[in-house]
Amino acid sequence: MIPKIEYIDDIATLESHYGKPGAASLRKVATQLTPLYRKWIAASRYCIMSTVGPEGTDGSPRGEDGPVVSELDSRTLAMPDWRGNNRLDSLRNIVSDGRVSLLFMVPGSNTVVRINGQARVTADAQLRAMFNRQGKQPATVIVIKIAEIYTQCARASIRSAIWGRDDSKGLPTVGEMLAEASDGDEGGAQYDAEWTERAMKSLW
Numbered sequence: 001m002i003p004k005i006e007y008i009d010d011i012a013t014l015e016s017h018y019g020k021p022g023a024a025s026l027r028k029v030a031t032q033l034t035p036l037y038r039k040w041i042a043a044s045r046y047c048i049m050s051t052v053g054p055e056g057t058d059g060s061p062r063g064e065d066g067p068v069v070s071e072l073d074s075r076t077l078a079m080p081d082w083r084g085n086n087r088l089d090s091l092r093n094i095v096s097d098g099r100v101s102l103l104f105m106v107p108g109s110n111t112v113v114r115i116n117g118q119a120r121v122t123a124d125a126q127l128r129a130m131f132n133r134q135g136k137q138p139a140t141v142i143v144i145k146i147a148e149i150y151t152q153c154a155r156a157s158i159r160s161a162i163w164g165r166d167d168s169k170g171l172p173t174v175g176e177m178l179a180e181a182s183d184g185d186e187g188g189a190q191y192d193a194e195w196t197e198r199a200m201k202s203l204w
Helices: 011-016 023-027 035-043 089-096 125-130 155-160 174-181 189-200
Strands: 046-053 056-063 070-073 076-081 099-105 112-122 140-151
Touching: 035 070, 035 112, 046 089, 056 089, 076 125, 089 112, 089 140, 125 140, 174 189
Parallel strands: none
Antiparallel strands: 046 056, 046 099, 070 076, 076 140, 099 112, 112 140
């Protein structure tokens, strides 16, 4: 049984448990791509995009075979929405509520760069054509207006040693988890056996 938990419900009480933020944590914030933030973002092939909408929040991994976003101008980024599972959780949220946060990662670096801003979804033909891959284009493009960009504290990456370990041995497969969630109607060993080849044929 979970013991009775006393929760913190006001900002003053919350702040009383912490010290004041350091000067560097406040001064690192920019409102557009600077030369060094631009260089870092251009090196990132993978990010996590967080959105919020009427039905709740969503966190979605985004990856590319090059920069995961393209710069339209110093305050505007474009992200192709490549083929996925068509749930459209993130896109539905963006259409309803444009607030978005992105965490950009580069393998081997403990630094994570965050962008907070506003996003919109477009099927603009010219923008979609920018991301042509193997003769295919994304169904839509997410356009992100930067409100602020800054580095995250690296302690979480250091504590987890995320880039220096492999804990995947013995984990359940997607097919196994799908079978569990669907009471055996979907997934299973055949799903796992076919998944990699199917995914490689439909990356774009």
